Amino acid sequence: xxxxxxxxxxxxxxxxxxxxxxxxxxxxxxxxxxxxxxxxxxxxxxxxxxxxxxxxxxxxxxxxxxxxxxxxxxxxxxxxxxxxxxxxxxxxxxxxxxxxxxxxx
Amino acid sequence: xxxxxxxxxxxxxxxxxxxxxxxxxxxxxxxxxxxxxxxxxxxxxxxxxxxxxxxxxxxxxxxxxxxxxxxxxxxxxxxxxxxxxxxxxxxxxxxxxxxxxxxxxxxxxxxxxxxxxxxxx
Numbered sequence: 062x063x064x065x066x067x068x069x070x071x072x073x074x075x076x077x078x079x080x081x082x083x084x085x086x087x088x089x090x091x092x093x094x095x096x097x098x099x100x101x102x103x104x105x106x107x108x109x110x111x112x113x114x115x116x117x118x119x120x121x122x123x124x125x126x127x128x129x130x131x132x133x134x135x136x137x138x139x140x141x142x143x144x145x146x147x148x149x150x151x152x153x154x155x156x157x158x159x160x161x162x163x164x165x166x
Numbered sequence: 167x168x169x170x171x172x173x174x175x176x177x178x179x180x181x182x183x184x185x186x187x188x189x190x191x192x193x194x195x196x197x198x199x200x201x202x203x204x205x206x207x208x209x210x211x212x213x214x215x216x217x218x219x220x221x222x223x224x225x226x227x228x229x230x231x232x233x234x235x236x237x238x239x240x241x242x243x244x245x246x247x248x249x250x251x252x253x254x255x256x257x258x259x260x261x262x263x264x265x266x267x268x269x270x271x272x273x274x275x276x277x278x279x280x281x282x283x284x285x286x287x
Contacts, residue, residue, distance in 0.1 A: 094273040096211075103261055103280055104203075104211065109273035147211055151265075151272035154225045156201065156213040 062087050066148055066159030074166065079135045081162045083148035088128050092152035095124055095133045098161075099144045107146075108133065140166070168193045168276050170262050175281030182252050182285070188245040188262030188278055196240035199265040201274060202247050204258040204283075212258075215247065216265070230256075252285045259283075 063086035073079050083093065091111035096104040106115045108124035111131055121136040135142055143166060148159040174186040188200070202215045215236040216225040224236055235248040245262050259282050263274035 092271050094271070096274075098211075103277040104263075104274075105277070106273060106275050109266070109275070110271040113271075115275070145210075149211075149213075149274070151274075154216065155227055156216065156274075158203075158211040158213060161210040 062089070062150060062153050062157050064148060064150060064157050064159040066162055068162060069160060070163040070165060072165045073138050075138055075140060077138045079138050079142075079164060081133045081146055081148075083126075083131045083133070083159050085129045085131075085150055087153070089150045089152035091127050092150055093124075093126065093131045094149045094151060095122075096147045096149065097142075097144045098147065104147065135164075138164070168264075170264060170276055170278035172260065172262055172278040172281035175260065175283045177284045177286065178252055179287050180253060180285055183248070183250045184252065184283060186247040186249070186260055186262075186281055186283070188247075190243045190245070190264070193264070193276075195243040199272075200238065200245045201263045201265055202236060202245075203261045203263055203274070203277075204256075205261070205280075206255070206258040209258075217245070249283070252283075254285050257283060257285045 065084045093111045095108040098104045112124045145161045145163045169191045172188045199218050214227045217236045233251045237246045259280040261280045262278045264276040266273045266275045
């Protein structure tokens with residue numbers, strides 16, 4: 062299954078609303094997760110089931126979508142959100158990740 | 167705190183072998199499916215292998231099939247990745263990741279800190 066994540070990078074300012082999209086080549090219903098990875102760190106789960114916020118994740122993060130089209134939004138970008146974000150499908154084996162979106166200031 | 171800790175990485179020559187380990191703690195390891203995910207320098211995340219909680223179901227990515235073996239020892243709360251015939255392109259940080267149940271849409275909810283494998287002559 063192919064994952065197409067866009068954009069590959071974006072530049073934004075503190076307080077901006079940011080949206081990242083992820084498209085899958087097949088219907089994955091809502092078996093879609095989003096991860097945040099900061100430089101030198103392991104990935105961190107943000108959202109699963111396309112829209113369910115993982116415990117402890119700030120509410121400015123949200124996810125939506127179903128089928129083949131998904132998005133991750135950050136309502137008000139904070140300095141600590143500087144990171145690369147990945148989508149991942151868990152409906153089919155093998156599991157697959159998007160190419161990543163680097164968020165810069 | 168639920169934790170995964172990888173070990174076993176290092177420098178290995180092309181064609182060599184290496185065994186990675188991942189120790190789980192503070193959760194019921196035997197009830198979780200597990201994955202290995204790697205990340206080459208400056209690149210994205212690449213899933214490479216999955217093992218079910220009992221070890222009865224195993225999957226490999228095409229890029230490593232035939233060269234790696236995933237296994238687990240639930241009595242030791244440990245996951246392993248045996249790698250053979252290593253190539254330059256296997257140089258990466260290797261992460262183990264816990265997979266949640268269907269209720270949690272099989273998400274990878276807990277990750278280790280990673281262990282670095284460098285393949286170089």
